[in-house]
Amino acid sequence: MTSEAAITFNQVHMAFSGHTILRELQFNIDKGAFVGVIGPNGAGKTTLIRLILGLIRPSSGTVHVFGSPVRRGKRQIGYVPQSFVADPDMPLRARDLVGLGLDGERWGFAFPNHARQQRIQDMLDRVGATRYADEPVGTLSGGERQRLLIAQALLTHPKILLLDEPLSNLDIHSGHEIIQLVAEIAHDSHVTVMFVAHDMNPLLGVMDQVLYLAQGRAVVGSVDEVILPEVLTELYGQPVEVLRINGRILVFASGEMVPLTHSESIAHGHALA
Amino acid sequence: MHWFQHLIAPGFFQSTEVQVALIIGSAVAITSAVVGVFVILRGQAFLGHALGDVGSTGAAGAALVGIQAIWGFLTGGLVAGTAVDILSRRSREREVTTGVVLSAMLGLSALFIYLITQVSSTTGVTQEILFGSIFAVNRHLVVPMMGLSCVALFLIAFIYRPLLLSTISLETAQSRGVRVRLVSLIFLFAMTMAVEQSALVMGALLSTALLIGPAATAIRHTRRLGYTMLMAAGLALLDTWLGIMLAYNSFYWPPTGRGWPVSFFIVTVMVLSYILSQLIPQPQSKRAQ
Ligand SMILES: Nc1ncnc2c1ncn2[C@@H]1O[C@H](COP(=O)(O)OP(=O)(O)O)[C@@H](O)[C@H]1O
Ligand SMILES: [Mg+2]
Numbered sequence: 001m002t003s004e005a006a007i008t009f010n011q012v013h014m015a016f017s018g019h020t021i022l023r024e025l026q027f028n029i030d031k032g033a034f035v036g037v038i039g040p041n042g043a044g045k046t047t048l049i050r051l052i053l054g055l056i057r058p059s060s061g062t063v064h065v066f067g068s069p070v071r072r073g074k075r076q077i078g079y080v081p082q083s084f085v086a087d088p089d090m091p092l093r094a095r096d097l098v099g100l101g102l103d104g105e106r107w108g109f110a111f112p113n114h115a116r117q118q119r120i121q122d123m124l125d126r127v128g129a130t131r132y133a134d135e136p137v138g139t140l141s142g143g144e145r146q147r148l149l150i151a152q153a154l155l156t157h158p159k160i161l162l163l164d165e166p167l168s169n170l171d172i173h174s175g176h177e178i179i180q181l182v183a184e185i186a187h188d189s190h191v192t193v194m195f196v197a198h199d200m201n202p203l204l205g206v207m208d209q210v211l212y213l214a215q216g217r218a219v220v221g222s223v224d225e226v227i228l229p230e231v232l233t234e235l236y237g238q239p240v241e242v243l244r245i246n247g248r249i250l251v252f253a254s255g256e257m258v259p260l261t262h263s264e265s266i267a268h269g270h271a272l273a
Numbered sequence: 274m275h276w277f278q279h280l281i282a283p284g285f286f287q288s289t290e291v292q293v294a295l296i297i298g299s300a301v302a303i304t305s306a307v308v309g310v311f312v313i314l315r316g317q318a319f320l321g322h323a324l325g326d327v328g329s330t331g332a333a334g335a336a337l338v339g340i341q342a343i344w345g346f347l348t349g350g351l352v353a354g355t356a357v358d359i360l361s362r363r364s365r366e367r368e369v370t371t372g373v374v375l376s377a378m379l380g381l382s383a384l385f386i387y388l389i390t391q392v393s394s395t396t397g398v399t400q401e402i403l404f405g406s407i408f409a410v411n412r413h414l415v416v417p418m419m420g421l422s423c424v425a426l427f428l429i430a431f432i433y434r435p436l437l438l439s440t441i442s443l444e445t446a447q448s449r450g451v452r453v454r455l456v457s458l459i460f461l462f463a464m465t466m467a468v469e470q471s472a473l474v475m476g477a478l479l480s481t482a483l484l485i486g487p488a489a490t491a492i493r494h495t496r497r498l499g500y501t502m503l504m505a506a507g508l509a510l511l512d513t514w515l516g517i518m519l520a521y522n523s524f525y526w527p528p529t530g531r532g533w534p535v536s537f538f539i540v541t542v543m544v545l546s547y548i549l550s551q552l553i554p555q556p557q558s559k560r561a562q
Contacts, residue, residue: 053448073450084442089492090314091501097441104438105449107431136496152445164444 005064006031006160006192007052012061014047020216021047025061027211027220029194031159034186035220036203037196039213040260045196048213049162052194053079065160073105078153078191080163083145086138094140094148095120095133101152119155127151127181143174150182160192161185167197175202182206200227201248214260227251236260282522294407294517294535296415300422301467301474302483302509307429307502308467309488311460315440318485320357323371324465325480327353327378328472332402333385337392342402343414346469346477347421353378354465358458405476405536407517418473421466428463432456437498474513475536482536483509486543490550512543 005028012025021044029035037045050056051063054070063070065077078101086092099120103110110116124130127147132140137148146166153161163182167175179195183206186193197203200210204223211220212227214235219226226232227249232240239254251260285291312321331349332342353374361370386399401409429436439446439453446453472480491505516539523533 055447073448077448079445079448081442081444084445086441091310091492091495091498092437092441093496096497100434100438100441100445104434105446105451106434109430109433134496149445162448 004028004030006033006066007194008062008064008067009051010062010064012051012058012063014044014051014056015059022051022213022218023216025218027218029192029209029211029220031192032186032190033208034183034193034206035195035209035211036200036207037194037211037213038198038200038203041198043213044216045213046164048211048218049079049164049194049196052160052162053077075156076158077160077162078156078158080146080149080153080161080166082165083142083169084137084149086136088136088138090136090138092137093134094129094137094144095124097137097148098123098129098151098155101155123151123155126154126185141174142169142171143177146170146174146178147181150178150185154185154189157189158191160194162194162196164196165198166195167202172202179203179206204247204249223249281518282525285518285521288521289412290408291517291521293410293412293415295514297410297418298407298474298513298517299510300419301470302487302513303506304422304425304467305471305483306487306491306505306509308425308464309484309486310492310498310501310505311429311436311440312464312484313488313492315460317464318481319368320371321464321468321484322481323357323375324350324354324468325472325477326375327382328469328480329402329477330378330382330385331469332472332477333382333389333399336389336398336402337385341411341414342406343418343469343473346472347466349378350465350469350472351462354461358461362454400534401476403476403478404534405472405474405479407474407535408520408532410473418470421470425463425466425470428459428466432459432463436460475539476534479536479540482540482543483512486540486547487512490547494550494553508543508546512539512546515539515542 007029009025009027012022013020014022037048039045047056051058052065052070054072054074065074099110099116102116102119124133127150129144129147129151132144137145140148161182166178170178179202182193182195185191195203195207207223209220210223210226211218212232212235215237217235219231219235227242229240229242232242232251236253240260241252241254243250243252253260312318328346328349331345331347333345335342335345356374357367357371360374361367389398435446435451435456438449439451439456443453468480468484471483475482487505487508490508491501495501495504516535519538520532520535524531526533
């Protein structure tokens, strides 16, 4: 069973200075699965990603990746952040940003050579970023930047791709394009994907499993198994209703008008405490 | 060739002071410009400025005990830099921590400079600490100053990729196993060396001029980091050489024939070239619409 799993959480507790963020996390993520990691702001989604990257250690329990304990800086895991810092003047071309994905952690310079340039160019083609490959990164749109970050993460051919809220700075259209791109690449290259989002709806067509986080706990399964009033009521510890309208799913606390997993409303204080 | 003789005063290339100034000035210009590019990209101009200011505490202390100013500048910068790094580890408020350390060090500086004026009757030492003393630099310092430049440039070359990666995205750098604290500490050391070296030439108050000015102009006009550094270094060299030349000429100028401060000329040339560069349009996007 473990040999089939890409990621295994075994009784993971995570607390920061005595304050518990995640408790009793116990699940396997299958190899090649596209998993949507869904939950309100502050639910611990980023913490979960950092555990898998080995950037923090669980307070107790273990996290395994392909059967071995996690270690920082492993090339089998690719990470895509929300965005990156760059003024319009930043003297860095799109292809140089992507190139950092090859060996950005190594000491010293990267000396340009043909094989290196070719690998970068191939990846730029793969994510559809060739048109703006020589532009300064600071002048690119959110969607263009996100493609570069995905290319950067994929250059070392990771077997797992972790994306932490890649949609948060994008309009609906570019968000959709990014999801399709990731789904396509994941399928072609058999990459396991953990895609963090505060809204599950854009991911409904592509995700194999949903990992729903709330109140420090997680449920993992297909959308039809997890997004049910009983399951989420148990998870949130208070009555929850699930509405399906026109193929969209909305999760409400009973009696409240505001959906639980939309960051804007959560940020304004409607989340369950 | 007549105008040329007016531009370069007689004896310019024969003077040992000028030769020393040109060699040290060039080393300082290149180091400051290269380090400065990362200082701007990382948004650490205030820290850079503070490192220069606190160098004055060390240099004033050095004058009191009678050792070379450069070692005082370096000590001041390293003490303050380390203090900022340790304190901001806990509070995460780097700007505030920098401000507090800066105040503490400058308070000490005030005391030291007061003591200097009590023990010696000239204002020369204070003037040199605050505004530079390139023509008064001991020529035995040429080798140590070149050494400092080499170390700072080597450190930048060594951390180049992880520094760039963590400047753009700290999380990505961490996820790739970059030890971001170590990298930023090494950068802090390189920056301190560049700033304090520059403080000897430009004075504590103007030590960041060479760090920020040429790099800011170069960032605006290039789109590849390697070119940015080359251009910044070229501009810094030009500013420094012209500045030294004009300062040498100014020995023949009023009021006393003792020469105007080099830092005044370097900054003037720099500001003029910055203004000129603002008039040149930035490189246009080659992108098809
Ligand atoms: N290093 C840390 N130290 C203390 N608290 C933390 C740390 N990292 C995260 N937290 C806390 O853990 C909770 C979950 O954070 P996070 O994982 O970022 O949530 P999400 O990504 O789902 O919005 C938040 O309350 C946050 O303040
Ligand atoms: Mg988060």
